[in-house]
Amino acid sequence: MSEHYEKVKVQLEQMKSPAEDTGAEAEVAPAAALPASASVPASARSARRESSRTSIQPRNRSKSRSKASSRDRNANVKQDSDKSKGSSRVGSDQMLQIKGTGKILQGKAETNGSREEDKAAVGKEGGSKVVQKRRAVTVDTSKAKTSLEALKLSIKQLKWKEFPMGRRSACDIYWHGVSFHDNENIVSGQVNKFPGMIEMLRKINLSRAVRTMQELFPEEYNFYPRSWILPEEYQLFSTQIRLLKDNDSTLKPTFIVKPDSGSQGDGIYLIRDPADLRVFSGSQVKQAVVQEYIQKPLLIDKLKFDIRLYVLVRSLEPLEIYIAKEGLSRFCTEPYQEPCQKNLNHVFMHLTNYSLNVHSGNFVHSDSCNTGSKRTFSSVLYRLASKGVDIKKVWSDIIALVIKTVIALVPELKVFYQADIPPGKPGPTCFQILGFDILLMKNLKPVLLEVNANPSMRIEHEQEVSPGVFEYVPSLVDEEVKVGVIRDTLRLMDPVQRKPHISNLLGEASEEAIVVEAGSDEKAGLVESLPSLCLKQVFPKYMKQFNYLRIVERIADIFLRFLGVKGTMKLGPTGFRTFIRNCKLSNSSFTMASVDILYIDITRRWTGMVPDSREAGMGLQAFVEAFFYLAARRFKALPLREQVLSLLELCESALEGQGHVEKSRPQKQLSSLNPASAHSTAPPTLSSPAPTRRHQDDQADQTPRPSVKANVEC
Numbered sequence: 264m265s266e267h268y269e270k271v272k273v274q275l276e277q278m279k280s281p282a283e284d285t286g287a288e289a290e291v292a293p294a295a296a297l298p299a300s301a302s303v304p305a306s307a308r309s310a311r312r313e314s315s316r317t318s319i320q321p322r323n324r325s326k327s328r329s330k331a332s333s334r335d336r337n338a339n340v341k342q343d344s345d346k347s348k349g350s351s352r353v354g355s356d357q358m359l360q361i362k363g364t365g366k367i368l369q370g371k372a373e374t375n376g377s378r379e380e381d382k383a384a385v386g387k388e389g390g391s392k393v394v395q396k397r398r399a400v401t402v403d404t405s406k407a408k409t410s411l412e413a414l415k416l417s418i419k420q421l422k423w424k425e426f427p428m429g430r431r432s433a434c435d436i437y438w439h440g441v442s443f444h445d446n447e448n449i450v451s452g453q454v455n456k457f458p459g460m461i462e463m464l465r466k467i468n469l470s471r472a473v474r475t476m477q478e479l480f481p482e483e484y485n486f487y488p489r490s491w492i493l494p495e496e497y498q499l500f501s502t503q504i505r506l507l508k509d510n511d512s513t514l515k516p517t518f519i520v521k522p523d524s525g526s527q528g529d530g531i532y533l534i535r536d537p538a539d540l541r542v543f544s545g546s547q548v549k550q551a552v553v554q555e556y557i558q559k560p561l562l563i564d565k566l567k568f569d570i571r572l573y574v575l576v577r578s579l580e581p582l583e584i585y586i587a588k589e590g591l592s593r594f595c596t597e598p599y600q601e602p603c604q605k606n607l608n609h610v611f612m613h614l615t616n617y618s619l620n621v622h623s624g625n626f627v628h629s630d631s632c633n634t635g636s637k638r639t640f641s642s643v644l645y646r647l648a649s650k651g652v653d654i655k656k657v658w659s660d661i662i663a664l665v666i667k668t669v670i671a672l673v674p675e676l677k678v679f680y681q682a683d684i685p686p687g688k689p690g691p692t693c694f695q696i697l698g699f700d701i702l703l704m705k706n707l708k709p710v711l712l713e714v715n716a717n718p719s720m721r722i723e724h725e726q727e728v729s730p731g732v733f734e735y736v737p738s739l740v741d742e743e744v745k746v747g748v749i750r751d752t753l754r755l756m757d758p759v760q761r762k763p764h765i766s767n768l769l770g771e772a773s774e775e776a777i778v779v780e781a782g783s784d785e786k787a788g789l790v791e792s793l794p795s796l797c798l799k800q801v802f803p804k805y806m807k808q809f810n811y812l813r814i815v816e817r818i819a820d821i822f823l824r825f826l827g828v829k830g831t832m833k834l835g836p837t838g839f840r841t842f843i844r845n846c847k848l849s850n851s852s853f854t855m856a857s858v859d860i861l862y863i864d865i866t867r868r869w870t871g872m873v874p875d876s877r878e879a880g881m882g883l884q885a886f887v888e889a890f891f892y893l894a895a896r897r898f899k900a901l902p903l904r905e906q907v908l909s910l911l912e913l914c915e916s917a918l919e920g921q922g923h924v925e926k927s928r929p930q931k932q933l934s935s936l937n938p939a940s941a942h943s944t945a946p947p948t949l950s951s952p953a954p955t956r957r958h959q960d961d962q963a964d965q966t967p968r969p970s971v972k973a974n975v976e977c
């Protein structure tokens with residue numbers, strides 16, 4: 264992006280007059296595109312494009328889409344065979360022969376993915392010379408699915424070794440198209456998916472995770488539209504909207520309803536009245552999220568658009584996040600109008616999904632990255648910069664949104680991780696590219712729409728070349744962005760390049776404001792001809808600004824301790840009792856009988872809310888609720904966040920005293936690090952904390968949630 268900014272600056276100076284909305288893209292085409300695949304000669308790219316033209320049969324598109332999504336859903340189901348992982352984390356391919364001795368050295372894999380550099384020592388007469396021999400990094404691409412073509416290009420650029428049919432011995436990197444479980448027998452190396460990411464990013468779970476953060480940090484998390492979970496919050500939603508309209512009859516809010524596990528706009532519709540909710544599908548109640556609809560998005564050429572940004576979670580512990588400096592902007596194909604009863608079902612006006620708009624007669628496939636219905640994000644920024652928009656501010660708001668969202672997801676991801684890869688057991692380490700969908704409001708504030716666990720990495724698109732005949736043709740803009748993201752993700756995951764980072768990164772974390780600075784902050788990759796990294800590290804780089812938000816992660820650390828390492832994700836009643844006892848939370852006014860009732864009460868309710876839960880017991884979200892309850896009970900006089908922090912400190916020091924080793928507590932000084940907002944009570948601008956969580960009430964009147972209060976002795 265920094266290179267781009269330089270070019271933008273030059274271009275801006277060169278421009279005779281500010282670009283008009285129409286037709287400006289053509290003028291700025293060369294400058295606005297970040298050369299993500301700059302190292303590939305244009306001729307090679309066009310040759311590839313020619314060779315990748317593939318005719319496909321006419322078919323029913325919607326049918327094939329739903330087939331794909333059901334296949335993806337099936338792939339999400341956990342499989343038991345994962346438990347039969349072998350006992351060694353070291354792949355045989357990491358063995359290196361030492362000449363002269365015949366001795367075999369084995370490379371070691373560190374828990375968090377760092378690997379010792381492979382070395383071959385070559386003995387010489389009269390002295391010894393140590394020669395560092397770099398072997399090609401091996402990548403198993405047999406499960407890569409639709410990302411295969413971009414992946415192949417990336418591996419080629421890096422001069423690494425691809426195993427398209429898999430390999431009997433271990434590879435360094437496994438590239439999965441769908442889920443961590445695509446390949447069940449991996450005991451070493453690195454996999455490009457985290458266990459549980461798909462589950463966590465379903466619309467309901469994402470909303471719940473953000474909601475918990477909204478309760479603690481309403482202002483910091485006001486980038487996510489107010490949402491209600493269906494069916495459990497149907498009544499609440501209806502009541503709140505009725506009250507809102509009764510209070511102000513001029514208000515005409517619009518809501519967007521999204522099926523829980525839907526994607527690509529499938530099943531999404533807009534409503535203006537709760538009575539229009541389609542709660543049932545046949546006799547089944549639909550799981551969905553109903554969300555405040557952003558009525559005033561930023562428009563370009565009168566069209567609504569959203570931004571797809573690629574984010575690499577390189578590691579959970581320590582948390583490492585990178586953001587791609589280039590993304591995609593996906594445009595609607597019908598001019599935008601604020602929602603009214605007449606236009607509510609105009610999908611080409613309201614939904615920016617490529618998969619929908621590509622079927623509109625107005626969709627423009629362009630050979631330029633700056634025009635058409637899918638463009639680079641930098642070309643949009645260029646347009647905005649030319650109109651005087653402070654694009655650095657836009658970027659820094661987006662970076663903050665991304666970091667905060669990942670922080671909201673991490674606690675539950677850690678639970679999934681521990682269940683699948685218990686500490687001390689053989690298993691791979693994980694990283695993952697996520698697709699963040701972000702909308703810019705008219706006032707340029709970024710809003711999170713959703714996060715995709717499996718963002719499309721296709722670099723070709725379907726085109727109807729003659730009636731009923733479709734072809735896959737290369738898409739320049741997709742290639743420009745996605746090959747860079749995959750290639751640079753691989754560079755960052757290079758087992759030889761990866762350094763042990765926790766210690767030095769903690770020391771290096773920056774307290775400066777978020778900036779989009781010039782130059783690359785990483786020097787990964789050994790192939791000299793490659794461009795600088797298109798992925799920018801944002802965490803731990805900006806750790807000091809965001810660490811105070813990691814409260815729920817600390818609660819999750821306590822939860823994990825009492826969960827044990829048996830591959831489970833739910834805490835049993837005994838585990839909960841042990842937690843209370845070890846943290847010294849019971850006393851004469853809160854007996855162990857009350858503890859049991861609290862456990863039963865909360866666990867039963869959460870089991871009802873998550874009906875497909877396969878395991879009995881108290882999950883993390885229920886535990887967090889119990890923790891908030893205990894905090895409110897113990898520190899009645901404080902606001903919610905202070906209550907929770909006080910209880911955390913109490914528990915952590917009790918556990919420390921008992922020899923429980925703290926894994927990571929960078930948040931110890933949370934309250935003091937929390938900038939400005941620590942005691943602010945100003946209402947959020949876009950959304951407010953979720954409506955149903957018990958602690959809204961607790962926070963307001965400092966009394967426990969009624970259902971708990973009724974059952975628990977106080």
Ligand code: ADP
Nearest residue numbers: 488525526527528529555556557614615616713
């Ligand atoms: P899907 O996973 O099906 O793509 P999204 O949550 O991304 O679901 O929503 C689809 C599209 O609907 C988005 O790309 C965006 O254009 C529009 N959209 C989603 N949520 C909102 C919202 N709260 N306000 C305005 N538009 C929205």
